[in-house]
Amino acid sequence: MDEQAVPALEVQGLGKSYAEGRRRRVVLRDVTFAVAPGECVALLGRSGSGKSTLLNLLAGIDRPDAGAVRIMDRSITTMREPDLTLLRRRHIGFIYQFFNLVPTLTVAENLALPLELNRIPAARRRERIAELLAKVGLDGRDGAFPDQLSGGEQQRVAIARAIIHDPALVLADEPTGNLDAQTGHLVLELLSQLFRDEGHTLILVTHSREVSAIADRIFAVEDGQLTEHTEALSW
DSSP: OOGGGSOSEEEEEEEEEEEETTEEEEEEEEEEEEEOTTOEEEEEOOTTSSHHHHHHHHHTSSOOSEEEEEETTEEOSSOOHHHHHHHHHHHEEEEOTTOOOOTTSOHHHHHHHHHHHTTOOHHHHHHHHHHHHHHTTOTTOTTOOGGGSOHHHHHHHHHHHHHTTOOSEEEEESTTTTSOHHHHHHHHHHHHHHHHHHTOEEEEEESOHHHHTTOSEEEEEETTEEEEESSOOOO
16 A cells, blocks of 8 residues: 555544443443544544544544554554554654643653653754744743643644654644633644645544644544534534
C-alpha cells in the first residue's frame, strides 16, 4: 500500500461497555471510521455520550471490548503496554481542557519534555522550542512559569507541547472549554492555523459549534454510535 494512502487513524467495529451494579452499560457499539493524514475531525456529543471514552480508546489509555484501533497502520488494541507507551510518546500529542502544564517547570522546560523523552539533541530542542513559541505568539516567554501566564497563554503553550515532537496524531479534549469566549475564539483560530501549517492530524472532542466548524469532518456520538454530519453542530 502506498504510504500516503495509509490512514493516520483507523477504527473498526469498536465497542465498549462498563459494569453498573449487576448490569452493563453500553457506551460505544460498532464504531467504525478512518482519518486521513493531515485531516481534522470533530467528535461531538452530549455529556456522557461516550466521546471522551472514545478518545481514551483512540489513545490506548483504555481498552475496547470489541474492535480494533490502528495508528499509522499499527494495531494498538493488542499492543503490550510498554510498546503502547513508546507509541504514544513518539506519535501522539494531547491537548487538555485544563492545560496540564507542569507548574514547577518553565514554558521552555514544559515544551522540552516530549523532546527529551524522545532523545532529541539539546541544540535541536532549543531550535524547535524557539520556532513554536514564535508560532504561538509567545516569543520571550520561555522562562515564565505557568502561573505567570493567562489561561489563553497556557493553552497556547499546551498546543505547542502537543505538536513539538511532530506526532502523527493529536487528540484534543475540549481545547477551549476552560477559556472565556473571546480567548477561546483566539486560541481556536491559532489552533486551526497551526495545524494547517504543520500538517498534523487532529481529533477534536467538543460540544461547541464554533470548534466543530474548523473540522474537515464532523461526527456525533449518540446512543453509543457514530454518525457523520455535513455541517457544524453544537450540544
